Amino acid sequence: MIILHCADLHLGRRPQGGRGTWSANRYDDYFKAFSGIASFAVQRGVDCLTIAGDIFDSNSMLPATLARTESILEQLKENGIPVVVTWGNHDRPGYGGDSEFWLAYLVEKGLVLMPRAERSTTTSGPVWNFSACRLGEVSFWTPGWWMSQNEAALAALAGYLATVPGPHVVLAHIAISGRDLIDQGAVAAEHILPFKELVVFMGGGHFHSFSHYPREAPFFFVPGSPEYFDIAERASEKAVVLFNTENGEWERVPVKPRPKHELSLDTDTADFETFLHTRLQPLLAEIRAEEGDMIRLEVRCAAGIWLDAGRCESWLEETGCFGKASVILRHSGVDGSGEDSAAGQERPVEEIIREFVMTREIFSDYPDETMRLLNGLATGLRETTRSGDAIMERIEEFCTATKGKT
Numbered sequence: 001m002i003i004l005h006c007a008d009l010h011l012g013r014r015p016q017g018g019r020g021t022w023s024a025n026r027y028d029d030y031f032k033a034f035s036g037i038a039s040f041a042v043q044r045g046v047d048c049l050t051i052a053g054d055i056f057d058s059n060s061m062l063p064a065t066l067a068r069t070e071s072i073l074e075q076l077k078e079n080g081i082p083v084v085v086t087w088g089n090h091d092r093p094g095y096g097g098d099s100e101f102w103l104a105y106l107v108e109k110g111l112v113l114m115p116r117a118e119r120s121t122t123t124s125g126p127v128w129n130f131s132a133c134r135l136g137e138v139s140f141w142t143p144g145w146w147m148s149q150n151e152a153a154l155a156a157l158a159g160y161l162a163t164v165p166g167p168h169v170v171l172a173h174i175a176i177s178g179r180d181l182i183d184q185g186a187v188a189a190e191h192i193l194p195f196k197e198l199v200v201f202m203g204g205g206h207f208h209s210f211s212h213y214p215r216e217a218p219f220f221f222v223p224g225s226p227e228y229f230d231i232a233e234r235a236s237e238k239a240v241v242l243f244n245t246e247n248g249e250w251e252r253v254p255v256k257p258r259p260k261h262e263l264s265l266d267t268d269t270a271d272f273e274t275f276l277h278t279r280l281q282p283l284l285a286e287i288r289a290e291e292g293d294m295i296r297l298e299v300r301c302a303a304g305i306w307l308d309a310g311r312c313e314s315w316l317e318e319t320g321c322f323g324k325a326s327v328i329l330r331h332s333g334v335d336g337s338g339e340d341s342a343a344g345q346e347r348p349v350e351e352i353i354r355e356f357v358m359t360r361e362i363f364s365d366y367p368d369e370t371m372r373l374l375n376g377l378a379t380g381l382r383e384t385t386r387s388g389d390a391i392m393e394r395i396e397e398f399c400t401a402t403k404g405k406t
Contacts, residue, residue, distance in 0.1 A: 001047045001048070001135070001136070001138055001200075001244075001245040001246070002044075002045075002046045002047045002242065002243070002244055002245075003046065003047065003048055003049075003050055003169070003201055003203070003242070003243045003244075003245065004037070004040070004041050004044070004046040004048070004049045004050070004240060004241070004242055004253075005049075005050045005051075005052070005201075005203040005221060005223055005240060005241040005242075005243060006037055006049070006050070006051055006052075006223050006226060006240040006241075007051060007052035007053055007054065007088075007173070007203070007204070007205025007206070007222070007223055007224075007225070008052075008053070008054045008088070008205050008206070008208055008224070008225035008226075008229070009030060009033065009034050009051065009054065009055050009056075009225070009226065009227075010030050010054055010056070010057040010090065010225065010227070010229060011030050011031060011034060011055060011056050011057060011065060011068070011069050012027070012030070012056050012057045012058060012061045012062065012065035013026070013027065013030055013057035013229070014026065014027045015230060015231075015324070017324060020323075022292075022323045022324055025292060025323065026258070029227050029257070029258050030057075030227050031068050031069075031072070032227075033226040033227040033238075033255055033257065034069075034072055034226070035072055036226075036255055036256070037049070037226060037240055037255065038072050038073075038075055038076050038081075040240075040253060041076060041079075041081050042075070042076065042079040042081060044242070046081060046242070047082075047135070048081065048082045048083070048084055048135055049076060049081055049082070049083045049084070050083075050084045050085070050140075050169070050171055050203050051083065051084075051085045051086075051171075052085075052086055052088070052171045052172060052173050052203045052204055052205035052206075053085075053086050053087050053088025053089075053090075053091070053145065053171075053172075053173025053205045053206065054088035054089065054090040054091055054173065054205060054206070055069075055085060055087075055088075055091055055103065056069075056090060056091040056102060056103075057090055057091075058090060058091070059090075059091055059092070059093075059101070059102060061102070066102065069106075070106070070109070070111060073106065073111040073112065074111065077110070077111060082113060082135055083111065083112045083113065084112065084113045084114070084115075084133060084135070084140045084169075084171065085103055085106075085112045085113070085114050085171070086114065086115065086142040086144070086145075086171040086172065086173060087101075087103055087114075087144070087145055087173065088145055088173035088185075088205060088206060089145055089147075089173065089184075089185060089206070091103060092145050113133040113135070113140065114133065114142075115130070115131060115132050115133050115140050115141045115142045115171070116129075116130065116131045116142070116144075117129070117130050117141075117142050117143055117144030117153060117157070118130075118144075119144075119146065119149070119153070126149070126152065128153065128156035128157070128160070130142075130143075130156075130157055130160055132168075137167060138167050138168070138169055138200070138245070139164070139166070139167070139168050139169070140168075140169045140170075140171065141157060141161065141168060141169070141170050141171070142157075142170065142171050142172060143156070143157045143170070143172050143174075145173050145185075147184045148184055150174055150184060150185065150187060151187055151191050154172070154174070154187065154191045154192070154194075154195075155191065155194075157170070158194040158195055158198060161195075161198045161199070162198060166198070166199070166200070167199075167200045167245065168198060168199045168200065169199060169200060169201045169202070169203070169245070170195060170198075170199050170201075170202045170203070171202075171203045172202070172203070172204055172205070173185060173204070173205045173206050174186075174187055174192075174204050174205070174206055175187075175204050175205070175206045175207035175211065175222045176188070176189050176192055176204075176211060176213055176220070176222070177207075185206035185207070186206070186207070189213060189214075192213055192220050195219070195220070196214075196219055199219060200219070200245040201219060201221075201243050201245050202219055202220040202221070203220075203221060203223075203241075204220055204221060204222040205222060205223070206222070207222050207224065208224050208225040208228075208229055208233055209222075209224045209234070209236050210222065210223060210224040210236070210237070210239060210252065211224075212250075217248060218250070219248070221241045221243065221250070223239065223240050223241045223252075224236065224238060224239065225238070226238050226239075226240065226255045226257065227255075227257045227258065228257050228258065228260055228294070231260070231294050231296055231324050231325075231326045232296070232326060234262070235260050235261075235262045235296070237252075237254060238254065238255045238256070238257045239252040239253055239254045239255055240252070240253050240255060241253070258292070258293070258294060258323075259289075259290065259293040259294070260293065260294040260295070260296065261287055261289060261293060261294070261295045261296070262295075262296045262298075263283060263284075263287070263295065263296075263297050263298070264297070264298040264299070264300065265279050265280070265283050265297075265298075265299060265300070266279075266299075266300045266301075266302070267279050267299055267300070267301055267302065267305060267307060268301075268302040268305060269305065270301075270305045270306055270307055270308075272307070272308055272311055272312070272315075275307060275312075276315065280297075280312070284320065289320070289321055289322065290321065291321045291323075292321070292322075292323040293321065293322055293323065294322065294323060294324045294325070294326075295316055295320075295322045295324075295325045295326070296325075296326045296328070297312070297316070297325065297326070297327045297328070298327075298328045298330060299312070299327060299328070299329050299330065300330045300331075301329055301330065301331050303331070305331075306329075307329060309327040309328070309329050309354065310327075312325075312327045313325040313326065313327050328354075329354075353371055353374045353375055354371060356374070357370050357371050357374065
């Protein structure tokens with residue numbers, strides 16, 4: 001079986017900010033990415049297309065979003081390409097069950113197939129029930145999405161599959177991470193390893209960059225999102241995964257997202273006009289940027305220099321050709337002694353919070369709202385401490401304490 005695997009389409013997403021018709025243009029970008037994937041599936045004649053969650057950016061959507069999605073799925077159906085899906089944190093079932101679950105609607109319409117995972121609570125603990133959908137001799141399964149219970153769901157599914165004849169394919173809106181993230185879609189490799197002897201392919205998602213496991217003869221693939229979720233997301237080659245279950249051969253098939261430029265420069269001046277003419281404009285002259293591109297600019301400031309990042313972003317969007325700009329300030333300022341020459345000079349708390357939010361993908365869905373929340377928290381904390389670093393330590397504690405609750 002030849003499987004084309006993707007995840008994190010985020011159809012219906014409308015990133016805010018930017019200039020002019022930015023939000024509407026970005027809304028179209030996600031559909032263009034999905035349409036391109038569908039066209040490739042038809043052209044290549046794959047046996048199925050799998051999507052591991054976050055097909056939609058939200059369970060609440062405009063009629064136009066559903067209609068455009070159905071149109072692309074109809075194209076695949078007409079060309080004999082079945083689509084097997086699972087859900088993620090963005091498009092998981094609501095409290096009303098299937099009545100609030102758009103993927104269930106697509107199943108009823110005959111446009112997708114979807115394995116199921118259900119959990120019930122008993123006095124002796126949770127009970128898991130899994131049901132597959134089939135294509136030929138291959139059974140497709142999912143552990144579902146259960147936030148803090150994702151690892152338990154994986155273990156339960158692995159135990160169940162060990163008793164059921166294969167071949168099996170598993171789709172999970174989950175990625176592997178060795179870091180302790182504030183992210184319940186990340187699991188350690190030890191939770192994926194049991195599936196190595198149980199499945200012919202395991203398709204992951206959730207993280208927007210590519211990864212596979214193990215390094216040799218991989219069976220688990222996170223393809224990454226085909227379009228940038230947000231400007232804070234690091235630039236990377238966007239692609240989907242083509243996998244042959246008969247021999248384990250695979251390849252990444254590139255897709256073309258909206259162009260995104262990642263640049264960096266140094267500055268020893270806080271005067272914006274001087275920075276613009278001597279640093280920024282010469283750097284921009286070296287790249288080929290087109291109307292509507294995105295740019296993420298990292299500015300390394302000398303000790304005691306506080307450049308106006310907001311003004312820089314406005315200039316890039318309003319005067320330059322960029323549809324959306326993000327400027328991140330760094331204040332390393334190492335002197336000849338090897339010590340931080342900015343030591344003892346307090347950074348503005350608002351700037352620290354901005355850097356904190358814009359450099360963490362977990363906040364990329366609502367960066368402006370997150371910054372407002374954290375700035376409000378910082379204002380209250382100023383009554384107990386005047387230190388920007390101490391305030392950020394308290395905010396880190398706040399984010400950890402509210403893990404899974406916000």
